Amino acid sequence: MAQEFESFRVYKETLALTQKVFELLNHQHLKNEFEFSNQMKRAVLSISNNIAEGSEYNNNAQFVRFLKYAKGSCAEVRNMLNICNEIYHINTEDLKEHCREISVQLSKFIDYLKNNDNKRS
Template structure:
């Protein structure tokens, strides 16, 4: 499959799903009353998909790799915040495992794409003649 838009990227699609799941869990009681953690975890989960999109749209592999690195960091941040939510008894252990497994999978896929781009001779669409 040819990737023409960031929406075509599996890592962006998976990140979008994780972000939707985070919004869903943060809307439930008692989580919905912890405004600071809600703001942090919604921000970090949204940052994953947003940085993938922004890096892709920059049109160059080096910039894309840089933004993928930021997205990977946001993935770790989201996982850490999920543990905080669990420790505060906002989510169940099953929900923690499910969401952290999703974040770990996304992080691994981001790493795979970064490694591919680093080895690729293609510089990106903005460098095409």
């Protein structure tokens, strides 16, 4: 039986990041920035959603594709954290570092899957 996505360390890290981003969006400077907040929520949720969706395919190539989407969403979140810092003067360095760590974990996971059997059981 394939490992369930909830057991992946990188998935657990994305949930922690998601919680922190949602907390950030309660900041007084962001409360009325509905479009910005909505986009950031969608981007951070997309990271874990892509890990979950990709894991359900019984094919490493498909899973890798979704992990790459997750990496892209992680970069989008990091960009939006840069905007929080530049425009709203909110310190987001810890969150950006968390994004970088997740991106590295995703890269390692992608490399692992590429170097192993195509079928997962």
